Amino acid sequence: MQEPKNGAHPAESVSYIVVESGRNILKGGIVVEAGIKSSSTIHRSGENFNGDSVQFVEAFSSIPVILHGLMTHSNNDFMASFVKNIATDSFTVAMEAAGTGTNSNGEDIGWIALSPGSGSTSDARFMIGSANDGESDGVTGKGQSAHIITLTGFNEPPAIVVSINDITDTDGAWARGGGTSDKDVQEVYAEEDKIGDRDQKHNDEKFGWAAFEKNTILDVDTSAAVSAIALPCGDIGEACKDSNDCCGYCTGSGTCA
Structure with a gap:
């Protein structure tokens, strides 16, 4: 965990999903595509959201849910990520500094795109979706309330x-859990930093989520009509533009490691 002010933080529970780069159809009909985008583009409070384009290997049948976060910590300081312009065949992504004033010469941003839906995969319950509720989602302030999943x-x-997903408030923000978190409800907020000012009011945002029973193994549906598409990747020492070109990751010198 990284505080915007680099302060101490108590222990938290962290959920995670691990997906190999590439495109697959999972049991339960979940279409998933994942990758890593190397970016030196940074959004700061008040600026327009100008991200780097990512093109899906194959278009989704509807707008996918996109989970995203930094895979590297090259700047040794706070930094988050944002996604924008989500379509069935592409989206844009970049780093999110908001009002922290932090910098980075470049970070790798991991992303997972999932088809929305609910049901059972590998005999485990799942729900994948996105929504906004028309209410301001800031952590504190008059008129602010949690988005309830x-x-x-x-x-x-x-x-x-x-x-x-598809952030709109140019102050910048990232998803933060808080309040109720049980088998029926997850409350989340759009959290802003408090460095430039103490105001954490934030406009309504669209949140994307993926919920699975704990310890679920995501298996490929080998009977799916559309076969999995594996992205080619470069070996150590091969030239690369970003980490999507590598089996590992792309170094600052432009070679795979």
Whole structure:
């Protein structure tokens, strides 16, 4: 965990999903595509969201949910990520500094695009979706309230990962859990930093989420009509533009490691 002010932070529970780069159809009909985008583009409070374009290997049948976050910590300081312009065949992504004033020469941003839906995968319950509720989602301030994700069919609190999708408020923000977190409800906020000012009011945002029973193994549906598409990757020492070109990651000198 990284505080915007680099302060101490108590222990938290962290949910995670691990997906190999490439495109697959999972059991339960989940279409998933994942990758890593190397970016030196930074959004700061008050600026327009100008991200780097990512093109899907194949278009989704509807707008996917995109989970995203930094895979590297090259700047040794605070930095988040944002996604914008989500379409069935592409989206844009970049770093999010908001009002912190932090810099980076470049970071790798991991992303997972998932088809929305609910059901069972590998005999485990899942829910994938996105929504905004028309209410301001800031952490504190008059008129601010949590965005409530309603969960159904879970017997215990699931592992849930949430990201802001198609961010709109130019102050910049990232998804933060808080309040109720159980088998039926997950409350989330659009959190801003408090460095430039103490105001954490934030406009309504669209949140994307993926909830799975804990310890779910995501298996490829080998009977799917569309076969999995594996992205080619470069070996150590081969030239690269970003980490999508490599089996590992792309170094600052432009070679795979």
